Each structure stands twice: as structure tokens, then as C-alpha cells.
Amino acid sequence: MAPVKTINGTQLLVQVGDGAEPEVFAADCLINTERGIAFASDTNEFVIPDCLDPDTPAWKEVTMDGLSAAITGSGMLHTSSIPDWDAWFRSGETKNVRVLLNNVVTVDGGGHWEGAYLLTGWEITGTRNEKAQVSVTLASSGVVTWVDAA
Incomplete structure (x- = not known):
């Protein structure tokens, strides 16, 4: 038997960069209960007709056009974090963020996703x-x- 390699939900960390050089990433206590990352793609669909039998239903072909990732987080309000999150929201600017699979070694699939x-x-x-x-x-x-985790 080969058991599933798992991690606890608390080991999925959303880390926000401080914008410094070198950049330091830290998990804010504002996200303290639930967190997640979801990947999506925009697609285009085409119906490809059958030239030999145009009256039959044709098969659809789907191509990917754009990719995106959304991060969600929630928890009990950590009041000390309000000024930073409010300033970020009002700025309209991006920050570098990591979603870290914490305490997972490389051979077990550890590492993080990173982007603006x-x-x-x-x-x-x-x-x-x-x-x-x-x-x-x-x-x-x-x-x-x-x-990948180092």
C-alpha cells in the first residue's frame, strides 16, 4: 500500500512580500483559518464541422487562451493587520505573494507558487x-x- 502524502491545512501558507530588496515573505495572521489557491483558464470553443457529413453533430475543440490564479483566505479578524490590508486595497497596486506548501520536502512535492x-x-x-x-x-x-522546495 502507498498512502497519500498529505499536509495539514495550516501548512498551506499565504505569504505576502514586503517589496524590499531582497524581498522578505511572511504569512500575515489575518489569514488564520481557511486559505486556498485556485487556477483557471479562459478558453475559446470552436465547432469543427465534418466536411464529409455536414448534417451530423460536430465535435467541439477547446483551446486555452489565458491563465489566472486566485488566492482566498479567511479567519478571525486580526485587528493589527487592518491598516496594511486597507492600504494595499486602496493602492490598486500588486504585491508579490507566495502560496507555500510548508514543511514538505522536495521529493514529496514541496515548494510554492509565486506571482504578483x-x-x-x-x-x-x-x-x-x-x-x-x-x-x-x-x-x-x-x-x-x-x-520546488530547496
Whole structure:
């Protein structure tokens, strides 16, 4: 038997770069419960007719046109992080972000995705007698690369 190699959800870290040279990446405590990265592609569809039998249903051909990656994160509101996230949102500028598979060695598939991201949405919510929650959405702006763990 070959068991699935797994990691805990807390080992999937969203790290935001500080813009310095060299750049330092750190996970902000604002994203403390759920986090994820989703990849998508824009596609074009073409119906390719059958020249020998044009009355039969034709097969579709799909080609990829554009690629993107979205990062989501949420958790209990960490109030110390509000000024930084609010400034990032209002700036309209990208930051370099990594999604790290932490504590996973190269032979087990460890590493990180890295690219420039725009903070496209963030939301703070609260319910009576409960702790306030936050959620963020980041959209890639340009190439997102995979880097194997060293």
C-alpha cells in the first residue's frame, strides 16, 4: 500500500512580500483559518464541422487562451493587520505573494507558487456575541510560477 502524502491545512501558507530588496515573505495572521489557491483558464470553443457529413453533430475543440490564479483566505479578524490590508486595497497596486506548501520536502512535492497579486476584495463581518471574521480575495496579475522546495 502507498498512502497519500498529505499536509495539514495550516501548512498551506499565504505569504505576502514586503517589496524590499531582497524581498522578505511572511504569512500575515489575518489569514488564520481557511486559505486556498485556485487556477483557471479562459478558453475559446470552436465547432469543427465534418466536411464529409455536414448534417451530423460536430465535435467541439477547446483551446486555452489565458491563465489566472486566485488566492482566498479567511479567519478571525486580526485587528493589527487592518491598516496594511486597507492600504494595499486602496493602492490598486500588486504585491508579490507566495502560496507555500510548508514543511514538505522536495521529493514529496514541496515548494510554492509565486506571482504578483492584486487585492481585489476583502470583507469584515461580525455577528452578535461572536468574534469578527475577515475574508480576502487576491487575483493574479501576470505569470504565476511553481518553485520546488530547496
